[in-house]
Amino acid sequence: MTPLIWRFLPAGGYAGRPGALILRSTTASRRAWLAFLSGFFEPVFYLVAMGQGLGSLVGALPGPDGRPISYAAFIAPGLLAASAMNGAVFDSTYNVFFKLKYARLYDAMLATPLGPVDVALGEIGWALIRGGLYALGFLSVMAGFGLLASPWALLALPAALVVAFAFAAVGMAATSFMRSWQDFDLVTLAILPMFLFSTTFYPLSVYPRWLQIVVECLPLFHAVELMRGLTTGVVGLGLLGHLAYFVVMIGGGVAVASRRLDALLLR
Numbered sequence: 001m002t003p004l005i006w007r008f009l010p011a012g013g014y015a016g017r018p019g020a021l022i023l024r025s026t027t028a029s030r031r032a033w034l035a036f037l038s039g040f041f042e043p044v045f046y047l048v049a050m051g052q053g054l055g056s057l058v059g060a061l062p063g064p065d066g067r068p069i070s071y072a073a074f075i076a077p078g079l080l081a082a083s084a085m086n087g088a089v090f091d092s093t094y095n096v097f098f099k100l101k102y103a104r105l106y107d108a109m110l111a112t113p114l115g116p117v118d119v120a121l122g123e124i125g126w127a128l129i130r131g132g133l134y135a136l137g138f139l140s141v142m143a144g145f146g147l148l149a150s151p152w153a154l155l156a157l158p159a160a161l162v163v164a165f166a167f168a169a170v171g172m173a174a175t176s177f178m179r180s181w182q183d184f185d186l187v188t189l190a191i192l193p194m195f196l197f198s199t200t201f202y203p204l205s206v207y208p209r210w211l212q213i214v215v216e217c218l219p220l221f222h223a224v225e226l227m228r229g230l231t232t233g234v235v236g237l238g239l240l241g242h243l244a245y246f247v248v249m250i251g252g253g254v255a256v257a258s259r260r261l262d263a264l265l266l267r
Contacts, residue, residue: 081163
């Protein structure tokens with residue numbers, strides 16, 4: 001099995017060097033598949049409890065084009081975006097920090113042809129895959145509940161991969177500045193408010209204008225709006241603006257993560 005994979009990830013090629021780290025993470029995750037799988041169920045529980053339970057009390061809400069949609073159809077795209085975010089952030093923060101500070105895994109890697117950019121891209125790539133798998137699983141659940149109202153929903157998975165890539169890049173960059181496990185309280189402090197306030201459960205119009213401006217600056221807000229537009233079929237040029245936001249996140253995150261790894265590991 002492994003030799004066959006390595007044919008597609010040539011060690012001498014640039015793409016193969018980050019791919020070697022992805023292959024290693026895939027192999028290591030085989031023994032922790034239950035923990036890997038558990039992250040898929042959290043948004044499903046939210047969808048059932050709030051979309052089906054609370055949704056019977058809330059009724060319909062305005063969709064991206066103003067037309068009313070069911071509460072389950074409203075929150076499902078937000079939970080899809082959160083799935084991509086959570087999968088990517090978990091791997092690019094906790095797991096990377098352990099490898100960097102305790103296992104000292106990257107020190108050994110840099111004794112090979114791998115460089116700091118390869119390490120950054122490899123770890124970000126694996127976090128992207130994890131976030132993408134969570135998103136794919138949740139999309140399947142949405143399809144089962146009949147919450148995909150348009151063929152444009154086929155683009156929700158590629159969009160989720162872009163979202164996961166962006167959060168993974170920024171997550172790894174942030175992890176390079178952390179000094180102890182206590183610093184991960186800051187990760188929770190960033191992720192939880194985004195999850196609650198980024199129009200995941202209710203429309204932006206419920207906030208006062210000053211808070212709307214704050215929410216519009218949050219990355220998860222752009223992910224939710226992107227997913228909601230695709231899954232409901234309300235597609236316009238505004239979605240390109242949301243994508244551009246994540247392109248900037250990806251570029252900045254990869255650049256900072258690479259430079260920080262270079263400073264930490266090659267000093």
